[in-house]
Amino acid sequence: MGILSGIRVLDCSIAMAGPFAAQRMGDMGADVIKVEPTTGEWQRHAPAGGAWGNEINVSFLSLNRNKRSLAVDLKSPEGKALLLDLVKSADVFLQNYRPGVAARLGVDYETLSAINPKLVYVSMSGYGEDGPYKNYPGQDLLLQSMSGAMMSAGSKDTPPSPAGQYLVDAITAYTAFEGALAALFHRERTGEGQKVEVNMLDAITTIQMQELSVFTVGKKPQTRSVEPHAHSYIRAPYGVFKTKDSYITIAMANLKKLGELIDEPFFADLEDQTDSWTYRDEIYAMTRIKLEERTTQEWLDLFRPVDIWCGPVYGYEDVVNDPQIKHNGTFVEYDHPTEGRVKTPGFPIKFSKTPSTVDRGAPRVGEHTREILAAAGKSEAEIEALLASGAVKQAPEKVNV
Numbered sequence: 001m002g003i004l005s006g007i008r009v010l011d012c013s014i015a016m017a018g019p020f021a022a023q024r025m026g027d028m029g030a031d032v033i034k035v036e037p038t039t040g041e042w043q044r045h046a047p048a049g050g051a052w053g054n055e056i057n058v059s060f061l062s063l064n065r066n067k068r069s070l071a072v073d074l075k076s077p078e079g080k081a082l083l084l085d086l087v088k089s090a091d092v093f094l095q096n097y098r099p100g101v102a103a104r105l106g107v108d109y110e111t112l113s114a115i116n117p118k119l120v121y122v123s124m125s126g127y128g129e130d131g132p133y134k135n136y137p138g139q140d141l142l143l144q145s146m147s148g149a150m151m152s153a154g155s156k157d158t159p160p161s162p163a164g165q166y167l168v169d170a171i172t173a174y175t176a177f178e179g180a181l182a183a184l185f186h187r188e189r190t191g192e193g194q195k196v197e198v199n200m201l202d203a204i205t206t207i208q209m210q211e212l213s214v215f216t217v218g219k220k221p222q223t224r225s226v227e228p229h230a231h232s233y234i235r236a237p238y239g240v241f242k243t244k245d246s247y248i249t250i251a252m253a254n255l256k257k258l259g260e261l262i263d264e265p266f267f268a269d270l271e272d273q274t275d276s277w278t279y280r281d282e283i284y285a286m287t288r289i290k291l292e293e294r295t296t297q298e299w300l301d302l303f304r305p306v307d308i309w310c311g312p313v314y315g316y317e318d319v320v321n322d323p324q325i326k327h328n329g330t331f332v333e334y335d336h337p338t339e340g341r342v343k344t345p346g347f348p349i350k351f352s353k354t355p356s357t358v359d360r361g362a363p364r365v366g367e368h369t370r371e372i373l374a375a376a377g378k379s380e381a382e383i384e385a386l387l388a389s390g391a392v393k394q395a396p397e398k399v400n401v
Helices: 017-027 058-063 077-087 101-105 109-115 140-146 167-190 200-206 209-216 255-262 272-278 280-291 296-306 316-321 323-328 369-375 380-389
Strands: 008-011 031-036 067-072 092-095 120-125 194-199 238-242 247-251 310-312 331-336 340-345
Touching: 008 017, 008 077, 017 031, 017 058, 017 067, 017 092, 017 120, 017 167, 058 340, 067 077, 067 369, 077 109, 077 380, 092 167, 109 120, 120 167, 140 167, 140 200, 167 194, 167 200, 194 200, 238 280, 247 280, 247 296, 255 272, 255 280, 255 296, 272 280, 296 310, 316 323, 369 380
Parallel strands: 008 031, 008 092, 031 067, 092 120, 120 194
Antiparallel strands: 238 247, 247 310, 331 340
16 A cells, blocks of 8 residues: 555646656555546657657656556547546646646536635646646746856757756656645644646756855855756866876865876865865866876775765766665665566655555556546446547557557
8 A cells, every 4th residue: 555545646747747746646555547538648649758658758767667548539528527526536637738728628626626725736847837838838948048047057069968867857847746745734633635736947946055155145056067967056076077097076075185087286285175166177177187107997996095076977878787776775676567567667665654655657548538437426427428429538448469
């Protein structure tokens, strides 16, 4: 039994942020019903990296485990009525439609909370439900570029670089997940549901609490200089450096100690907290030149015993095979009925009494439609009528592999 066992979530979201937030609840034991069109959710048809599967592509597979699929046409009267009926017994309703779409579909907070006052209604958007940007596309890279973060790293002579993952989507997902849990806790104490609004712009902006406070309170300009520092508000050396065979990261090293190890006498009389700013580019450049003389492993072996903060630069193959990752059990493996043996990132939160498990892989389109409708009290005749009308869809029993 998971920590959220007994909680039912209606997941009407698409793409990454919403499905990821709902998956986290499913990983903790909630009964997550993925409400998707009869043709399948958008992400089923847009595989990240072009990684198709036998029947379910990898991007959808990675964001929709521990869910059941209800394929329903919400634009049909029968489909909409069915969803509203399910709302009566739901604990959480999650959507990331563009602002205004939920109201047009008749699944806005005002409508659903009138049906179920205890409902926790999570509404996710790109920039907010109103304001001058409300209709702009909420895509990860666009939000990264507007967050200000790209201008905190790199050289002033090179274009800003985004993070190499769907950073804003992931942060927004966790923000929505956190908001849903807090609202459920409030309901546990008071009995009342509420609306939880989360937007990508605020999520990526507010996690920069320290950096933006340095700018707004400390009045320190955000400045990129000649050398490609990894952070504009952290003293040198702080960055990624080329070695004889690959790359290494160095973070806030004791300058005297570092100078001795890389044979750079200029560092001997420098004071860490002042001179590392006065000679910031010089320190970075000297470190950069010296680190090319040895391999990454040779530097790691020199630095780690004397507490110089450093690390290798991994690719995904390195991550999967890392001994600490293996020790932590960071990845989980399970058998999927159409995709075979699946290895994917697991659960970052470990509970001593209620551990998370993969109870089911990502569903096929409408795989659980009959099951969900029957549990909602629909007769076999009513289910057949809904299927015949096209208001809902049931996946075929035969699995294609």
